[in-house]
Amino acid sequence: MGASEIVKRIMEDAREEQERILREAREQVEARLNSAKADIEARKKQYIDAERARAAENKERIIRSKRLAAKKLRWEMEEAAIKRVFDESLKRLPQIKESGFKSITYSDILAGLIKEGVMSITGGTGNEELEVLLSADDTSFVTDEILDAIARETGGDIKITISKERIKTAGGVIVRRTDGKIEVNNTFEERMKRLSSELREHVARTLFHGEA
Numbered sequence: 668m669g670a671s672e673i674v675k676r677i678m679e680d681a682r683e684e685q686e687r688i689l690r691e692a693r694e695q696v697e698a699r700l701n702s703a704k705a706d707i708e709a710r711k712k713q714y715i716d717a718e719r720a721r722a723a724e725n726k727e728r729i730i731r732s733k734r735l736a737a738k739k740l741r742w743e744m745e746e747a748a749i750k751r752v753f754d755e756s757l758k759r760l761p762q763i764k765e766s767g768f769k770s771i772t773y774s775d776i777l778a779g780l781i782k783e784g785v786m787s788i789t790g791g792t793g794n795e796e797l798e799v800l801l802s803a804d805d806t807s808f809v810t811d812e813i814l815d816a817i818a819r820e821t822g823g824d825i826k827i828t829i830s831k832e833r834i835k836t837a838g839g840v841i842v843r844r845t846d847g848k849i850e851v852n853n854t855f856e857e858r859m860k861r862l863s864s865e866l867r868e869h870v871a872r873t874l875f876h877g878e879a
Contacts, residue, residue, distance in 0.1 A: 841854065
């Protein structure tokens with residue numbers, strides 16, 4: 668083999684080695700690129716999933732906030748409406764005192780409240796001395812004859828008088844023992860407080876659900 672052939676063979680071997688090295692390099696580069704692309708896609712998917720999760724969470728939080736705000740607004744509207752109904756009811760008392768309510772005079776209404784208070788204290792029996800507290804505006808609606816009739820109807824040896832003490836109330840009475848140990852507050856304000864749950868439910872049903 669001559670020198671020229673040796674050189675030629677060496678150069679061919681060198682080119683083959685170069686091509687092999689370049690081929691391996693390209694394969695490594697391509698593998699790394701594919702790995703990088705896969706990593707980028709995975710990270711992209713994670714980011715998108717995370718953003719979707721955050722968006723869903725934000726949406727749910729906004730919905731909860733809106734629901735709470737709507738519930739609070741409805742409650743405030745109900746409270747305002749119910750308070751207005753209660754206030755209007757008390758404003759009607761002067762008319763009821765003058766004209767009565769459904770053919771019942773205001774004197775009869777007070778008599779019923781007094782009788783209820785007497786029965787709560789005595790239970791229909793016993794020797795009791797009771798007094799009735801009225802507002803200055805209501806003294807003319809309760810007479811000794813009314814009190815005597817109530818005493819007879821409630822049974823026992825009961826004496827009922829009108830106290831000289833006056834109370835501040837839109838209407839109604841307070842019945843108490845003369846020793847002050849027991850009393851029943853049957854003013855309209857206190858009765859509305861005691862019946863507030865029932866009244867509130869009825870008013871809310873009438874105002875917001877169209878029921879009578």
